[in-house]
Amino acid sequence: MTRSTRESFLSRLHKPLGRTSTITNVPTPPEVDESIARLVQPDDDLFAVFCEKAAATGMKVHQVTGDSLYETITARLREENVRKLSVSMNDPMATESAIKSAGFELHDWKAVPGKDGLDAQFDLDAGITDVHNAIAETGSLICQSGSSHTRGMSLIVPWHLAIVKKSQIMPDLIDFWNDRSSLSPDQMPASIAIITGPSKTADIEGVLITGVHGPAMVDVFVVEDQ
Amino acid sequence: MSSAPGSQTTASESVELTMDGHDILFPKLPYDMKQRVQGATNNAELQEFVNSATRMRDQMRINGCKDAFGDNYDKIRALAGDIKQHTLDNLDYYIEQFIDNATAAGTNVHYAADAEEANAICKEICQKHNAKLVVKSKSMVTEETNLVHELEAIGVETIETDLGEYILQLDHDAPSHLVTPMIHKNRASVGRAFARELGVEYTDDPGELTKIARRVLRDKYRQADIGMSGGNFMIADSGSVCICTNEGNGRLCTSVPPVHIAYIGIEKMIPSRKHLPVFLKLLSRSAIGSPITVYNHIMTGPKRNAEPDGPQEQHIILIDNGRTEVLKPETREMLRCIRCGACLNSCPVYRKVGGHSYGSVYPGPIGALLTPVFKGLANYKDLPYASSLCGACYEACPVKINIPKYLIQLRSDLIGGKHDKFTDRVFFKLWSFSLKKAWMYRLAGKMAGVFLRLRNKGVKNKNPYLNRGWVEKVPGPAAGWTEKRDLVTPPTKDFRSWWDEHQKSKGGK
Numbered sequence: 001m002t003r004s005t006r007e008s009f010l011s012r013l014h015k016p017l018g019r020t021s022t023i024t025n026v027p028t029p030p031e032v033d034e035s036i037a038r039l040v041q042p043d044d045d046l047f048a049v050f051c052e053k054a055a056a057t058g059m060k061v062h063q064v065t066g067d068s069l070y071e072t073i074t075a076r077l078r079e080e081n082v083r084k085l086s087v088s089m090n091d092p093m094a095t096e097s098a099i100k101s102a103g104f105e106l107h108d109w110k111a112v113p114g115k116d117g118l119d120a121q122f123d124l125d126a127g128i129t130d131v132h133n134a135i136a137e138t139g140s141l142i143c144q145s146g147s148s149h150t151r152g153m154s155l156i157v158p159w160h161l162a163i164v165k166k167s168q169i170m171p172d173l174i175d176f177w178n179d180r181s182s183l184s185p186d187q188m189p190a191s192i193a194i195i196t197g198p199s200k201t202a203d204i205e206g207v208l209i210t211g212v213h214g215p216a217m218v219d220v221f222v223v224e225d226q
Numbered sequence: 227m228s229s230a231p232g233s234q235t236t237a238s239e240s241v242e243l244t245m246d247g248h249d250i251l252f253p254k255l256p257y258d259m260k261q262r263v264q265g266a267t268n269n270a271e272l273q274e275f276v277n278s279a280t281r282m283r284d285q286m287r288i289n290g291c292k293d294a295f296g297d298n299y300d301k302i303r304a305l306a307g308d309i310k311q312h313t314l315d316n317l318d319y320y321i322e323q324f325i326d327n328a329t330a331a332g333t334n335v336h337y338a339a340d341a342e343e344a345n346a347i348c349k350e351i352c353q354k355h356n357a358k359l360v361v362k363s364k365s366m367v368t369e370e371t372n373l374v375h376e377l378e379a380i381g382v383e384t385i386e387t388d389l390g391e392y393i394l395q396l397d398h399d400a401p402s403h404l405v406t407p408m409i410h411k412n413r414a415s416v417g418r419a420f421a422r423e424l425g426v427e428y429t430d431d432p433g434e435l436t437k438i439a440r441r442v443l444r445d446k447y448r449q450a451d452i453g454m455s456g457g458n459f460m461i462a463d464s465g466s467v468c469i470c471t472n473e474g475n476g477r478l479c480t481s482v483p484p485v486h487i488a489y490i491g492i493e494k495m496i497p498s499r500k501h502l503p504v505f506l507k508l509l510s511r512s513a514i515g516s517p518i519t520v521y522n523h524i525m526t527g528p529k530r531n532a533e534p535d536g537p538q539e540q541h542i543i544l545i546d547n548g549r550t551e552v553l554k555p556e557t558r559e560m561l562r563c564i565r566c567g568a569c570l571n572s573c574p575v576y577r578k579v580g581g582h583s584y585g586s587v588y589p590g591p592i593g594a595l596l597t598p599v600f601k602g603l604a605n606y607k608d609l610p611y612a613s614s615l616c617g618a619c620y621e622a623c624p625v626k627i628n629i630p631k632y633l634i635q636l637r638s639d640l641i642g643g644k645h646d647k648f649t650d651r652v653f654f655k656l657w658s659f660s661l662k663k664a665w666m667y668r669l670a671g672k673m674a675g676v677f678l679r680l681r682n683k684g685v686k687n688k689n690p691y692l693n694r695g696w697v698e699k700v701p702g703p704a705a706g707w708t709e710k711r712d713l714v715t716p717p718t719k720d721f722r723s724w725w726d727e728h729q730k731s732k733g734g735k
Contacts, residue, residue, distance in 0.1 A: 006325060009337035012546055013318040013492070016553035022318040029497040030308045036301045037504050039294055057520075113534040118482050119448050138518045147532035151481040155474065173503035173518075181499040185331035185465045188526035190536055191481065194506075197520045199474040203390035203406060204432040205413050206279050212389055212436055213443065214474020214521065 032174065040137040040171040050169045051222060053139030057197030058210060059218040065225050070098035073128065073161060076219060077104060080159065082125045088153040089130035089163070099128070109150050118152045127153030128161045133179075134222075137172045138196050141220065145191035154195060160215040162195075165226040247400035248375060250582050255601070257585040259608040266580045272410055277577045279409050284571040286515025287622065294511060306504050307626035310562035313462075313495050314553065320462040320495045321544070327465030328542060331527030336543045341371035344545050348373060348454075348487060351541055352382050355485055357451035361443075363469065363476035364388040365456025366404065366565060367489045367545055369587045373454075384454075385446050387475035389439055396423045402581025402589060405513045405567035410580050443475070453483035453537065457490035458564070459505060460542075463498040466526040467542060470509055470519040477523045486528070486537040491545050493552075493561035505564060508624040512566040548600040560595050560632060562625040569619035569629060575612050584609065591619035591629045598636055610636035650703045668722065675716040682715045 014020055040049055055061045064072050077085070077099075086107040087095050100106050107124055109117055121127070129149070133142040141162050143154045154160045170176050173194075180188070199214030210216055266272055291299050313320055325335050338344035344367075352360065360382055362368065374395070377384040386395045390408040394401060397419040401407030408416075417430035426438055447453075455476055459468040467488050469476045480486050496502060502524075510519045529536030552561050570576045570590030581589035586597040586606070594609040603610075610633050613619075619629040660670035682695045696712035699705070707713060 004337040004339045004343060006337060009339065009544065009546070010318055010321065012339065012550045013321065013553065016550050016555070016558075017315070017318055018555070019318075022322055023316055024319070026316045026319045027312070029312050029501070030305060032500055032504055033301075033305060036295075036298045036305055037507065039507070053517075110534065115482070115484055115535065118535050122444060122448055140518065145529065145533050145536055147534070150534050151536055155477055155481060173506055174500075177499045177503050181463070183464070185327040185526055188331065188464055188466065190331075190525060190527050190529050190533060192524040192526075193477060194518070194522040194524070195520065196518050196522075200472045200520055201389045201436060202514075203388075203393070203408055204416055204435060205275070206282065206406075207413075207432040209433055209436045212440055212473040212475070213387065213447075213478055 034174060038172050038174055042171050042175075044136070044171060046136040046169045046171055047166050047222070047224065049136040049171075050134055050139055050164075053136065054134075054220050055139070057139050058200075059139065059197055059220050062219065062221045064221050064223055066223055069163065069221060069223055070095070072221060074098060074102040074104075076161070077102070077126065080126070080217075082159070084124055085126040085128065085157075086121065086124055086153060087128045088148070088150045089128070090148050091130075092148075095128060095163075109152070117150065118156065121150070121152035121156040124157050126159040126161060127157035128163070129153050130163050131168060133176055134164045134169045135171075135173055135176055135194070136169050138194075140173075140194050140196040141218075142176065143193045143195060144189040146189055151191060151193075154193060155214055158211070158215055159217040159219070160195075161219045161221065164220055164222045166222060166224050167226060246398045247394065248372065250400035251369060251585075251587050252372070253585040255605040257606055257608070259579075259583050259585055259612065262583040262585065263579045266583050267578060271412060272580055273578070275412065276409055276580050279406065280571040280573075280577050283406075283514055284568075284622070287512055287568055287571065288515075290511040290515030290517065291508075294507070294517065302504065302508065303624050303626050306508055306564075306624055307562055309496060309501050309504060310564075310625050311559065313497055314493065314558050314561050317492065317495065317553065320497060321492060323462040324460055324465055324495060325544075327463065328527070329465070331465050333465060333527050333540045333542055336541060338543050338545045338547070340547050341545075344371050344489060344543050344547065345373055345376045347541075347543055348489070349377065349380055349382075351485070351487060352377065352380070352452060355451055357382050357485075359446065359450045360384045360452045360454055361387050361446050361450040361479050361483065362454035363456070363471060363479045364391050364407070365454070365489050366587060367456055367491050367547070368454070369401065370547055371489070371545070373489070385443070385450075387443050387446070387473075387479060388471070389436060389473060389475075392439055392443065393419060396420070400582065403567060403570055404565050404588070404590070404592075410582065447478045447482045450479075450483040452485045452487060453479035453481075454487045454489065455480050457488050457494055457542075458509065459502060460490055460495045461497075461499055461502060461524075462495055464526055466499070466524050468502065468522060468524045470506070470522050472520045474521055477521050480523060480525060481536055484537055485539045485541070486525070487541045487543065488525075489543050489545060491547070492549050493563070509564055509566055512564075512568040512622070512624040552596065552599050556635075557595075557599055557632065559627055560592070560599065562627050563592050563596070564625060566624055568622040568624065569627075572618040572622040574614055574616065574618070579612070584612065591633075592627070595627075595629060595632050595636070603636060603639060607640060610634075610640060647703075653703045671720060671722075675718075675720060678713065678716055679718070 051061045084105040086109050131141045132144045198210050198218045199212045201212045202208045336347045374384045386392045403409040413430040421428040457467040458470045510516045528540040576590045584593045588596050598606040615630045660666045681697045694715040698712050
């Protein structure tokens, strides 16, 4: 069997499109009309909208200040009888020391990178992350891959705790994608996850079950003064 | 398929006990849907499940969309439809742009003209990595190419990880809905399949069943050599693939194993990242009424050097498999489809006959359009007629595919623009003539009444209003009306005459 090449594959497209080579002068694509598609305005109370929408997805929302953040987190960890957890964020020092001094076992995911590193995360009770942004419209968390971010901490662990600074909240999904649209392909993070609630399914007779493959619980700590 | 004593039958079982998942989606051609339709309509449980689940989701769609968009609901559907149409009109350009950008991000892009080529590419990648285990998330195009069977045939264990698809795989069944694939199955059949195939104690509690699946599949993610996915959207200006899931299996399949392969039909393209939110806002609302799926995973290339984890290799297989046939101007609009399933949920025919009756990977109204074009109209003559043309699908479609219009077009194509029987031609000529003037319509109604009374087979004139007797059979093109039921003989006085007299007697005009 002769394999399709880029050229032979594209020529299959040219015929039904009524041409012999790829069009170069493409008309401007339809603009995203914000009067239709935008659901949250920049001057809305983003903090309030985000908290409301995030809670509606089944995430537990905690409104905290920089001072009460770690106290609130460690209290929740105790409440859920967490033993072993890990932290994945840009500046993990303060969080890690708060966790350790509260007596929890801290897993160092950086010690073993790659597949084996992810493998170890299947045995953790919880993971704490920061976010790259949050979206008021849907109550979503944006978690990107990067040098200080393992993919597992918002995915593999049964409980994801996310710290959101008020200043990170964007009004609408439109704003997020406008912001990311000038990055070149190699500048784009390999993975952008838009996370909106705990893992869900309704496959068996439409009965809603929380916690299938991804985290069954998501707690969001929104820091009002940051 | 389960043959345990006392097991309740599913629609497919009641049709043909030996039929497995593959035969359900790939029946003998030309396909005659009557047998399966009969099986489905005689299956009380299936009737109840599919009917209630689709009605519920249809209402959730309406509520979700009206809440979010209000009076703009129609406008955002038009916007999404315009964006998709523009992309399809310039698909060669956007495919080239996508290939360049994905390659720049480090992705290996492959080209598959048909199912055979797609699977050959996939098998080569598996063999290169000496893969023993593949975990995959839900993808309709892998159903099209029959990928799972082909990988298993070369000794690569391939596990569906979407809960519904996993259950169907265990039970050798096939999906019957684009979004909720096991809409036709009940919890007891899931319990039996788990007990039989996994050796666990029988339970029919959905929460417990989900826990069992979670436990089994978590080990599979850890052991898998390759993760596979489909793709909800390809973004030309960044070379990214976006998958939208609620369970998290899609993200696990594309994050944990060291190699990621995505199977994507070429029509899934959108021009830019700026267009993505329009579709993210519409997809989940149209499918189940929720504002957005729990996980939207946008992937651009394999893991970067500085990143601690993620797949080291990413392969995207661009798949034609009949799509360039649909891309011709007459049918191009059909390729706008984003597989939300809203047309299935809103369709009175789908609700009655279920997904397996369509005899193909794509069920429901959109399947009735795509399947005949993909696989040949002569092979699927029933599908264009599997619709009441009520237009509910068109109203539900987030990208405004005019499904009824194309169904009529396919019907017309089937008869070559004219009915083959002389009597049919005369009948429809007369019918369209009689609809042109009110008096002709009334006259035709009266004549039909006389005709039907002449064919009356029952008791006559005992009580002319309660028991007028029945017409058991009418000839010609109207035969379908009495195929499944008798018609009540029309009374000698029709409603219009009664109404006129009634109004007069009350002193009206």
